[in-house]
Amino acid sequence: MRWRLADAADEPALFTADELFLPDLGTGRMSDLEFLHITAKRILNHVPSGSRAPTNWTINVYRGCSHACSYCFARPTHEYLGLNIGEDFDRKIVVKINAVEKVRAELADPRWSGEAVAMGTNTDPYQRAEAKYRLTRGVLEALAERANPFSILTKSPLVTRDLDVITQAATSAEVSVNFSIGTLDERVWRATEPGSPHPRRRIDAMAKLAAAGIRTGALVAPILPALSDSPAQLREVVGAIRDAGGRLLGIGPLHLRPGVREHFLNWLRDADPDLHADYLRRYATSDHAPGRYVDLLYSRAGLTRRR
Numbered sequence: 001m002r003w004r005l006a007d008a009a010d011e012p013a014l015f016t017a018d019e020l021f022l023p024d025l026g027t028g029r030m031s032d033l034e035f036l037h038i039t040a041k042r043i044l045n046h047v048p049s050g051s052r053a054p055t056n057w058t059i060n061v062y063r064g065c066s067h068a069c070s071y072c073f074a075r076p077t078h079e080y081l082g083l084n085i086g087e088d089f090d091r092k093i094v095v096k097i098n099a100v101e102k103v104r105a106e107l108a109d110p111r112w113s114g115e116a117v118a119m120g121t122n123t124d125p126y127q128r129a130e131a132k133y134r135l136t137r138g139v140l141e142a143l144a145e146r147a148n149p150f151s152i153l154t155k156s157p158l159v160t161r162d163l164d165v166i167t168q169a170a171t172s173a174e175v176s177v178n179f180s181i182g183t184l185d186e187r188v189w190r191a192t193e194p195g196s197p198h199p200r201r202r203i204d205a206m207a208k209l210a211a212a213g214i215r216t217g218a219l220v221a222p223i224l225p226a227l228s229d230s231p232a233q234l235r236e237v238v239g240a241i242r243d244a245g246g247r248l249l250g251i252g253p254l255h256l257r258p259g260v261r262e263h264f265l266n267w268l269r270d271a272d273p274d275l276h277a278d279y280l281r282r283y284a285t286s287d288h289a290p291g292r293y294v295d296l297l298y299s300r301a302g303l304t305r306r307r
């Protein structure tokens with residue numbers, strides 16, 4: 001198989017058409033996964049203007065994500081590789097095997113600005129593959145050595161494996177580790193994020209990071225109408241974040257961008273036909289939930305929305 005030129009939203013041209021890669025089948029806990037090794041042309045990605053990424057630079061050492069969230073905004077990035085946005089995205093994980101050596105070289109380049117780098121914008125840096133490849137850890141070590149600020153967004157407590165590197169990095173640069181936790185409702189979590197660690201384990205990881213003095217918090221998103229938006233559900237997750245010593249970064253409703261929209265709605269049609277009809281009405285004219293619904297979420301959580 002040969003790659004065609006890749007060009008994703010925040011990662012332009014990754015590989016040339018003739019670059020070789022070796023597929024590697026997972027074993028043990030990862031026997032349901034296939035890893036596609038590639039040599040990336042670069043690791044530090046400049047974010048195009050207009051992107052909603054929190055910084056100008058991102059690093060994503062994997063593509064695809066075994067957390068397999070039904071609503072995942074990043075699914076369309078797999079299409080650029082000639083893979084599908086459904087099962088391929090969940091199970092065929094692209095691994096940039098040269099990520100650590102490449103990022104070291106790019107950080108050493110005198111033209112590098114030293115700006116903050118965000119990880120977790122397009123795939124989870126602590127998905128299951130990271131236990132095997134340890135590429136995120138290697139990237140963190142390289143950033144720490146250069147006192148380069150960074151932020152991490154993850155759904156996995158595996159991040160605490162690297163607490164030693166993160167703590168050391170935080171002594172010389174601004175560092176934050178944040179979690180994505182849409183709900184603590186076990187039924188909703190199992191249905192919508194079937195490959196991700198239990199959200200309570202994310203709360204525990206947050207508490208561990210906070211106790212170690214690391215800036216940490218959570219984005220409560222995406223909130224799914226009629227699934228995870230009740231006052232009790234919202235207050236439960238917001239209260240758990242606060243009790244763990246984390247900051248609430250925001251509450252965000254489901255966004256159905258093109259591509260994701262079709263995948264999510266197909267999933268919902270099979271899971272709950274009545275709710276599917278409800279979502280078709282709610283998202284009939286826009287991919288975004290209306291502003292008044294966001295206000296409602298904050299009010300149900302017992303908070304005032306700051307604009």
Ligand code: SF4
Nearest residue numbers: 065067068069072123
């Ligand atoms: S953890 Fe993030 S990147 Fe991974 S499937 Fe879920 S939403 Fe997508």
